Amino acid sequence: MIRRLKYQEIDFEKYNRCIENAVQKKFYAERSFLDISTNKKWDLLVYKDYEAVMPVPLIYKFGIKIVINPKLCQQLGIFSEIDSVEINDLFYDYFVKKYSILYYGFNDVNSFSKPLKKRNNFLIFPDNYETVRQKYSPKRKRKLRLDQEVLDNSEIIKNFDLEEIKDFIRSTGLGADAKDLEQFINLLSKFHLNDKLDFYGFFYHQKLINMIAIYKENYSLALLGTYNERDSVKLSGSSYLIDKVISENIESKIFDFEGSEIPAVEEFFRGFRPELRPYPCIQVSKKDLILQIIKKSLFLN
Missing domain, CATH: 3.40.630.30 (Gcn5-related N-acetyltransferase (GNAT))
Structure with missing residues:
Protein backbone atom coordinates (compact mmCIF):
# COMPACT_ATOMS: atom_id res chain seq x y z
CA MET A 1 0.00 0.00 0.00
CA ILE A 2 3.01 2.29 0.66
CA ARG A 3 5.66 2.33 -2.03
CA ARG A 4 9.05 3.98 -2.17
CA LEU A 5 10.14 6.04 -5.17
CA LYS A 6 13.57 7.39 -5.98
CA TYR A 7 13.75 11.02 -7.08
CA GLN A 8 13.84 10.22 -10.80
CA GLU A 9 10.75 8.00 -10.44
CA ILE A 10 8.50 10.69 -8.94
CA ASP A 11 5.55 11.92 -10.99
CA PHE A 12 5.93 15.58 -10.08
CA GLU A 13 2.64 16.61 -11.62
CA LYS A 14 0.82 14.29 -9.21
CA TYR A 15 3.15 15.20 -6.35
CA ASN A 16 2.63 18.95 -6.79
CA ARG A 17 -1.14 18.45 -6.97
CA CYS A 18 -1.10 16.46 -3.73
CA ILE A 19 0.92 19.14 -1.91
CA GLU A 20 -1.28 21.93 -3.28
CA ASN A 21 -4.47 20.27 -1.99
CA ALA A 22 -3.04 18.95 1.28
CA VAL A 23 -4.57 19.97 4.58
CA GLN A 24 -1.02 19.93 5.96
CA LYS A 25 0.33 22.17 3.18
CA LYS A 26 3.83 23.47 4.01
CA PHE A 27 6.37 25.27 1.87
CA TYR A 28 9.05 22.82 3.10
CA ALA A 29 7.42 20.12 0.95
CA GLU A 30 7.34 22.21 -2.23
CA ARG A 31 9.55 20.69 -4.88
CA SER A 32 11.53 23.93 -5.30
CA PHE A 33 12.43 24.04 -1.59
CA LEU A 34 13.38 20.37 -1.39
CA ASP A 35 15.39 20.36 -4.61
CA ILE A 36 17.53 23.26 -3.44
CA SER A 37 17.88 22.25 0.22
CA THR A 38 18.74 18.60 -0.52
CA ASN A 39 20.42 19.06 -3.91
CA LYS A 40 17.70 16.70 -5.26
CA LYS A 41 18.65 13.95 -2.81
CA TRP A 42 15.25 12.85 -1.59
CA ASP A 43 12.96 9.84 -1.91
CA LEU A 44 9.19 9.82 -1.83
CA LEU A 45 6.84 7.46 -0.03
CA VAL A 46 3.46 7.24 -1.78
CA TYR A 47 0.08 5.93 -0.64
CA LYS A 48 -2.03 4.52 -3.50
CA ASP A 49 -2.03 6.89 -6.51
CA TYR A 50 -0.53 9.92 -4.71
CA GLU A 51 -3.48 10.13 -2.32
CA ALA A 52 -0.88 10.82 0.36
CA VAL A 53 2.86 11.47 0.05
CA MET A 54 5.85 11.70 2.37
CA PRO A 55 9.15 13.28 1.21
CA VAL A 56 12.27 11.67 2.68
CA PRO A 57 15.48 13.78 2.52
CA LEU A 58 18.74 11.85 2.42
CA ILE A 59 22.43 12.21 3.00
CA TYR A 60 25.04 9.58 2.21
CA LYS A 61 27.74 8.55 4.70
CA PHE A 62 30.16 5.77 3.75
CA GLY A 63 27.70 4.63 1.11
CA ILE A 64 24.83 4.41 3.62
CA LYS A 65 21.61 6.39 3.15
CA ILE A 66 20.67 8.33 6.28
CA VAL A 67 17.52 10.38 6.79
CA ILE A 68 17.93 13.87 8.21
CA ASN A 69 15.96 17.04 7.56
CA PRO A 70 18.15 19.39 5.52
CA LYS A 71 19.28 22.72 6.92
CA LEU A 72 16.44 25.26 7.29
CA CYS A 73 13.81 22.54 6.72
CA GLN A 74 11.80 22.29 9.90
CA GLN A 75 8.79 20.14 8.97
CA LEU A 76 8.01 17.51 6.34
CA GLY A 77 5.87 14.47 7.10
CA ILE A 78 2.72 13.17 5.42
CA PHE A 79 0.62 15.32 3.07
CA SER A 80 -2.94 14.47 2.03
CA GLU A 81 -6.39 16.01 1.66
CA ILE A 82 -7.47 14.59 5.05
CA ASP A 83 -5.06 13.86 7.88
CA SER A 84 -5.64 10.23 8.84
CA VAL A 85 -4.07 8.57 11.89
CA GLU A 86 -4.46 5.18 10.22
CA ILE A 87 -2.67 6.23 7.03
CA ASN A 88 -0.02 8.17 8.98
CA ASP A 89 0.71 5.03 11.01
CA LEU A 90 1.20 3.06 7.77
CA PHE A 91 3.74 5.62 6.60
CA TYR A 92 5.48 5.68 9.98
CA ASP A 93 5.82 1.89 10.20
CA TYR A 94 7.13 1.64 6.65
CA PHE A 95 9.50 4.58 7.20
CA VAL A 96 11.18 3.27 10.36
CA LYS A 97 11.46 -0.21 8.86
CA LYS A 98 13.07 0.85 5.58
CA TYR A 99 15.31 3.79 6.57
CA SER A 100 18.12 4.64 8.96
CA ILE A 101 16.86 7.83 10.61
CA LEU A 102 18.92 10.41 12.47
CA TYR A 103 16.30 13.17 12.53
CA TYR A 104 12.98 13.67 10.78
CA GLY A 105 10.40 16.37 11.50
CA PHE A 106 6.78 15.62 10.67
CA ASN A 107 4.34 18.53 10.30
CA ASP A 108 2.13 20.07 12.97
CA VAL A 109 -1.07 18.58 11.48
CA ASN A 110 0.14 14.95 11.41
CA SER A 111 -1.33 12.73 14.14
CA PHE A 112 -0.22 9.23 15.13
CA SER A 113 -1.54 6.50 17.41
CA LYS A 114 1.82 6.36 19.21
CA PRO A 115 3.37 9.25 21.18
CA LEU A 116 6.27 11.03 19.48
CA LYS A 117 8.67 13.69 20.70
CA LYS A 118 7.32 17.21 20.07
CA ARG A 119 9.13 20.42 19.19
CA ASN A 120 7.70 23.93 19.23
CA ASN A 121 6.94 26.23 16.34
CA ARG A 277 1.99 24.78 16.91
CA PRO A 278 4.08 21.80 18.15
CA TYR A 279 5.12 19.20 15.61
CA PRO A 280 6.15 15.55 16.10
CA CYS A 281 9.58 14.26 15.17
CA ILE A 282 11.92 11.29 15.27
CA GLN A 283 15.28 12.12 16.82
CA VAL A 284 17.94 9.59 17.74
CA SER A 285 21.52 9.72 18.96
CA LYS A 286 24.40 8.79 16.67
CA LYS A 287 24.89 5.66 18.79
CA ASP A 288 21.28 4.59 18.21
CA LEU A 289 21.64 5.39 14.51
CA ILE A 290 24.58 2.99 14.29
CA LEU A 291 22.46 0.31 15.97
CA GLN A 292 19.68 0.98 13.44
CA ILE A 293 22.13 0.51 10.57
CA ILE A 294 23.53 -2.72 12.04
CA LYS A 295 20.07 -4.20 12.57
CA LYS A 296 18.98 -3.36 9.04
CA SER A 297 22.19 -4.84 7.64
CA LEU A 298 21.64 -8.08 9.54
CA PHE A 299 18.01 -8.21 8.38
CA LEU A 300 19.03 -7.71 4.75
CA ASN A 301 21.65 -10.43 5.01
Whole structure:
Protein backbone atom coordinates (compact mmCIF):
# COMPACT_ATOMS: atom_id res chain seq x y z
CA MET A 1 0.00 0.00 0.00
CA ILE A 2 3.01 2.29 0.66
CA ARG A 3 5.66 2.33 -2.03
CA ARG A 4 9.05 3.98 -2.17
CA LEU A 5 10.14 6.04 -5.17
CA LYS A 6 13.57 7.39 -5.98
CA TYR A 7 13.75 11.02 -7.08
CA GLN A 8 13.84 10.22 -10.80
CA GLU A 9 10.75 8.00 -10.44
CA ILE A 10 8.50 10.69 -8.94
CA ASP A 11 5.55 11.92 -10.99
CA PHE A 12 5.93 15.58 -10.08
CA GLU A 13 2.64 16.61 -11.62
CA LYS A 14 0.82 14.29 -9.21
CA TYR A 15 3.15 15.20 -6.35
CA ASN A 16 2.63 18.95 -6.79
CA ARG A 17 -1.14 18.45 -6.97
CA CYS A 18 -1.10 16.46 -3.73
CA ILE A 19 0.92 19.14 -1.91
CA GLU A 20 -1.28 21.93 -3.28
CA ASN A 21 -4.47 20.27 -1.99
CA ALA A 22 -3.04 18.95 1.28
CA VAL A 23 -4.57 19.97 4.58
CA GLN A 24 -1.02 19.93 5.96
CA LYS A 25 0.33 22.17 3.18
CA LYS A 26 3.83 23.47 4.01
CA PHE A 27 6.37 25.27 1.87
CA TYR A 28 9.05 22.82 3.10
CA ALA A 29 7.42 20.12 0.95
CA GLU A 30 7.34 22.21 -2.23
CA ARG A 31 9.55 20.69 -4.88
CA SER A 32 11.53 23.93 -5.30
CA PHE A 33 12.43 24.04 -1.59
CA LEU A 34 13.38 20.37 -1.39
CA ASP A 35 15.39 20.36 -4.61
CA ILE A 36 17.53 23.26 -3.44
CA SER A 37 17.88 22.25 0.22
CA THR A 38 18.74 18.60 -0.52
CA ASN A 39 20.42 19.06 -3.91
CA LYS A 40 17.70 16.70 -5.26
CA LYS A 41 18.65 13.95 -2.81
CA TRP A 42 15.25 12.85 -1.59
CA ASP A 43 12.96 9.84 -1.91
CA LEU A 44 9.19 9.82 -1.83
CA LEU A 45 6.84 7.46 -0.03
CA VAL A 46 3.46 7.24 -1.78
CA TYR A 47 0.08 5.93 -0.64
CA LYS A 48 -2.03 4.52 -3.50
CA ASP A 49 -2.03 6.89 -6.51
CA TYR A 50 -0.53 9.92 -4.71
CA GLU A 51 -3.48 10.13 -2.32
CA ALA A 52 -0.88 10.82 0.36
CA VAL A 53 2.86 11.47 0.05
CA MET A 54 5.85 11.70 2.37
CA PRO A 55 9.15 13.28 1.21
CA VAL A 56 12.27 11.67 2.68
CA PRO A 57 15.48 13.78 2.52
CA LEU A 58 18.74 11.85 2.42
CA ILE A 59 22.43 12.21 3.00
CA TYR A 60 25.04 9.58 2.21
CA LYS A 61 27.74 8.55 4.70
CA PHE A 62 30.16 5.77 3.75
CA GLY A 63 27.70 4.63 1.11
CA ILE A 64 24.83 4.41 3.62
CA LYS A 65 21.61 6.39 3.15
CA ILE A 66 20.67 8.33 6.28
CA VAL A 67 17.52 10.38 6.79
CA ILE A 68 17.93 13.87 8.21
CA ASN A 69 15.96 17.04 7.56
CA PRO A 70 18.15 19.39 5.52
CA LYS A 71 19.28 22.72 6.92
CA LEU A 72 16.44 25.26 7.29
CA CYS A 73 13.81 22.54 6.72
CA GLN A 74 11.80 22.29 9.90
CA GLN A 75 8.79 20.14 8.97
CA LEU A 76 8.01 17.51 6.34
CA GLY A 77 5.87 14.47 7.10
CA ILE A 78 2.72 13.17 5.42
CA PHE A 79 0.62 15.32 3.07
CA SER A 80 -2.94 14.47 2.03
CA GLU A 81 -6.39 16.01 1.66
CA ILE A 82 -7.47 14.59 5.05
CA ASP A 83 -5.06 13.86 7.88
CA SER A 84 -5.64 10.23 8.84
CA VAL A 85 -4.07 8.57 11.89
CA GLU A 86 -4.46 5.18 10.22
CA ILE A 87 -2.67 6.23 7.03
CA ASN A 88 -0.02 8.17 8.98
CA ASP A 89 0.71 5.03 11.01
CA LEU A 90 1.20 3.06 7.77
CA PHE A 91 3.74 5.62 6.60
CA TYR A 92 5.48 5.68 9.98
CA ASP A 93 5.82 1.89 10.20
CA TYR A 94 7.13 1.64 6.65
CA PHE A 95 9.50 4.58 7.20
CA VAL A 96 11.18 3.27 10.36
CA LYS A 97 11.46 -0.21 8.86
CA LYS A 98 13.07 0.85 5.58
CA TYR A 99 15.31 3.79 6.57
CA SER A 100 18.12 4.64 8.96
CA ILE A 101 16.86 7.83 10.61
CA LEU A 102 18.92 10.41 12.47
CA TYR A 103 16.30 13.17 12.53
CA TYR A 104 12.98 13.67 10.78
CA GLY A 105 10.40 16.37 11.50
CA PHE A 106 6.78 15.62 10.67
CA ASN A 107 4.34 18.53 10.30
CA ASP A 108 2.13 20.07 12.97
CA VAL A 109 -1.07 18.58 11.48
CA ASN A 110 0.14 14.95 11.41
CA SER A 111 -1.33 12.73 14.14
CA PHE A 112 -0.22 9.23 15.13
CA SER A 113 -1.54 6.50 17.41
CA LYS A 114 1.82 6.36 19.21
CA PRO A 115 3.37 9.25 21.18
CA LEU A 116 6.27 11.03 19.48
CA LYS A 117 8.67 13.69 20.70
CA LYS A 118 7.32 17.21 20.07
CA ARG A 119 9.13 20.42 19.19
CA ASN A 120 7.70 23.93 19.23
CA ASN A 121 6.94 26.23 16.34
CA PHE A 122 5.12 29.56 16.19
CA LEU A 123 2.76 30.82 13.48
CA ILE A 124 0.68 33.91 12.86
CA PHE A 125 -2.30 33.11 10.65
CA PRO A 126 -3.77 35.53 8.09
CA ASP A 127 -5.77 38.35 9.63
CA ASN A 128 -6.12 42.13 9.53
CA TYR A 129 -2.75 43.66 10.44
CA GLU A 130 -4.16 45.95 13.12
CA THR A 131 -5.77 42.95 14.80
CA VAL A 132 -2.48 41.08 14.69
CA ARG A 133 -0.49 44.05 16.03
CA GLN A 134 -2.91 44.59 18.91
CA LYS A 135 -1.99 41.11 20.17
CA TYR A 136 1.74 41.92 20.41
CA SER A 137 3.07 41.97 23.95
CA PRO A 138 3.42 45.38 25.64
CA LYS A 139 7.20 44.96 25.52
CA ARG A 140 7.15 44.25 21.76
CA LYS A 141 4.96 47.30 21.13
CA ARG A 142 7.41 49.46 23.08
CA LYS A 143 10.32 48.08 21.06
CA LEU A 144 8.55 49.10 17.86
CA ARG A 145 8.24 52.73 18.97
CA LEU A 146 11.59 53.93 17.65
CA ASP A 147 13.03 57.24 18.82
CA GLN A 148 12.61 60.10 16.39
CA GLU A 149 16.37 60.34 15.94
CA VAL A 150 16.47 56.67 14.87
CA LEU A 151 13.54 57.15 12.51
CA ASP A 152 15.19 60.19 10.94
CA ASN A 153 18.48 58.40 10.37
CA SER A 154 17.43 54.87 9.42
CA GLU A 155 15.97 53.07 6.43
CA ILE A 156 14.90 49.58 5.42
CA ILE A 157 16.43 48.24 2.24
CA LYS A 158 15.26 45.02 0.61
CA ASN A 159 17.60 42.74 -1.35
CA PHE A 160 20.71 44.89 -1.37
CA ASP A 161 24.18 43.72 -2.46
CA LEU A 162 24.49 39.94 -2.00
CA GLU A 163 28.18 40.08 -1.07
CA GLU A 164 27.41 42.61 1.66
CA ILE A 165 24.65 40.27 2.88
CA LYS A 166 27.05 37.33 3.02
CA ASP A 167 29.69 39.33 4.90
CA PHE A 168 27.09 40.49 7.43
CA ILE A 169 25.96 36.91 8.09
CA ARG A 170 29.59 35.87 8.61
CA SER A 171 30.19 38.69 11.08
CA THR A 172 26.99 38.10 13.09
CA GLY A 173 26.42 34.35 12.80
CA LEU A 174 27.12 33.57 16.43
CA GLY A 175 27.26 29.96 17.60
CA ALA A 176 27.90 28.36 14.21
CA ASP A 177 31.23 26.95 13.15
CA ALA A 178 32.77 28.27 9.94
CA LYS A 179 31.79 25.25 7.82
CA ASP A 180 28.14 25.27 8.94
CA LEU A 181 27.96 29.03 8.49
CA GLU A 182 29.17 28.81 4.89
CA GLN A 183 26.64 26.06 4.20
CA PHE A 184 23.85 28.29 5.53
CA ILE A 185 25.10 31.22 3.44
CA ASN A 186 25.25 29.04 0.33
CA LEU A 187 21.72 27.74 0.89
CA LEU A 188 20.23 31.17 1.58
CA SER A 189 21.98 32.51 -1.52
CA LYS A 190 20.52 29.73 -3.69
CA PHE A 191 17.01 30.43 -2.42
CA HIS A 192 17.53 34.14 -3.09
CA LEU A 193 18.88 33.61 -6.61
CA ASN A 194 15.86 31.40 -7.34
CA ASP A 195 13.53 34.23 -6.22
CA LYS A 196 12.38 32.29 -3.17
CA LEU A 197 13.95 34.41 -0.46
CA ASP A 198 14.20 38.13 0.36
CA PHE A 199 16.70 39.87 2.62
CA TYR A 200 15.57 42.93 4.59
CA GLY A 201 18.25 45.19 6.05
CA PHE A 202 17.89 47.87 8.73
CA PHE A 203 20.44 50.62 8.06
CA TYR A 204 21.20 53.21 10.74
CA HIS A 205 23.31 56.19 9.63
CA GLN A 206 23.84 54.21 6.41
CA LYS A 207 25.34 51.27 8.31
CA LEU A 208 23.73 47.81 8.22
CA ILE A 209 22.95 46.78 11.81
CA ASN A 210 20.08 44.25 11.49
CA MET A 211 18.95 41.84 8.81
CA ILE A 212 16.33 39.12 8.36
CA ALA A 213 15.97 36.41 5.70
CA ILE A 214 12.39 35.65 4.63
CA TYR A 215 11.46 32.60 2.56
CA LYS A 216 8.36 33.21 0.45
CA GLU A 217 5.56 31.21 -1.10
CA ASN A 218 2.24 32.62 -2.27
CA TYR A 219 0.53 31.33 0.91
CA SER A 220 3.30 31.49 3.50
CA LEU A 221 6.39 33.38 4.68
CA ALA A 222 9.07 31.98 6.97
CA LEU A 223 11.78 33.64 9.01
CA LEU A 224 14.87 31.64 8.04
CA GLY A 225 17.40 33.90 9.69
CA THR A 226 17.84 36.91 11.99
CA TYR A 227 21.21 38.68 12.11
CA ASN A 228 22.14 41.52 14.44
CA GLU A 229 25.19 43.62 15.08
CA ARG A 230 25.77 43.03 18.78
CA ASP A 231 26.37 46.67 19.74
CA SER A 232 23.10 47.80 18.12
CA VAL A 233 20.63 45.22 19.46
CA LYS A 234 18.93 47.78 21.71
CA LEU A 235 17.71 49.73 18.68
CA SER A 236 15.28 46.84 17.97
CA GLY A 237 15.87 46.85 14.24
CA SER A 238 15.01 43.15 13.91
CA SER A 239 11.61 43.65 15.57
CA TYR A 240 10.98 46.56 13.24
CA LEU A 241 11.90 44.48 10.17
CA ILE A 242 9.71 41.52 11.19
CA ASP A 243 6.79 43.83 11.92
CA LYS A 244 7.19 45.47 8.51
CA VAL A 245 7.04 42.11 6.72
CA ILE A 246 4.02 41.08 8.80
CA SER A 247 2.25 44.38 8.07
CA GLU A 248 2.73 43.97 4.32
CA ASN A 249 1.70 40.31 4.06
CA ILE A 250 -0.35 39.01 6.99
CA GLU A 251 -3.76 39.60 5.39
CA SER A 252 -3.09 36.82 2.90
CA LYS A 253 -0.11 34.78 4.16
CA ILE A 254 0.89 32.74 7.19
CA PHE A 255 3.97 34.06 8.99
CA ASP A 256 6.16 31.21 10.24
CA PHE A 257 8.76 31.99 12.93
CA GLU A 258 10.44 28.56 12.44
CA GLY A 259 10.64 27.90 16.19
CA SER A 260 13.79 27.66 18.29
CA GLU A 261 15.33 25.52 21.04
CA ILE A 262 17.06 28.63 22.45
CA PRO A 263 15.00 30.18 25.30
CA ALA A 264 15.96 33.80 24.49
CA VAL A 265 14.99 33.37 20.84
CA GLU A 266 11.71 31.67 21.76
CA GLU A 267 10.93 34.55 24.13
CA PHE A 268 11.61 37.02 21.30
CA PHE A 269 9.19 35.17 19.00
CA ARG A 270 6.52 34.96 21.70
CA GLY A 271 6.52 38.76 21.89
CA PHE A 272 4.63 38.82 18.59
CA ARG A 273 1.97 36.61 20.19
CA PRO A 274 1.98 33.87 17.54
CA GLU A 275 0.11 30.59 17.96
CA LEU A 276 2.09 27.68 19.37
CA ARG A 277 1.99 24.78 16.91
CA PRO A 278 4.08 21.80 18.15
CA TYR A 279 5.12 19.20 15.61
CA PRO A 280 6.15 15.55 16.10
CA CYS A 281 9.58 14.26 15.17
CA ILE A 282 11.92 11.29 15.27
CA GLN A 283 15.28 12.12 16.82
CA VAL A 284 17.94 9.59 17.74
CA SER A 285 21.52 9.72 18.96
CA LYS A 286 24.40 8.79 16.67
CA LYS A 287 24.89 5.66 18.79
CA ASP A 288 21.28 4.59 18.21
CA LEU A 289 21.64 5.39 14.51
CA ILE A 290 24.58 2.99 14.29
CA LEU A 291 22.46 0.31 15.97
CA GLN A 292 19.68 0.98 13.44
CA ILE A 293 22.13 0.51 10.57
CA ILE A 294 23.53 -2.72 12.04
CA LYS A 295 20.07 -4.20 12.57
CA LYS A 296 18.98 -3.36 9.04
CA SER A 297 22.19 -4.84 7.64
CA LEU A 298 21.64 -8.08 9.54
CA PHE A 299 18.01 -8.21 8.38
CA LEU A 300 19.03 -7.71 4.75
CA ASN A 301 21.65 -10.43 5.01
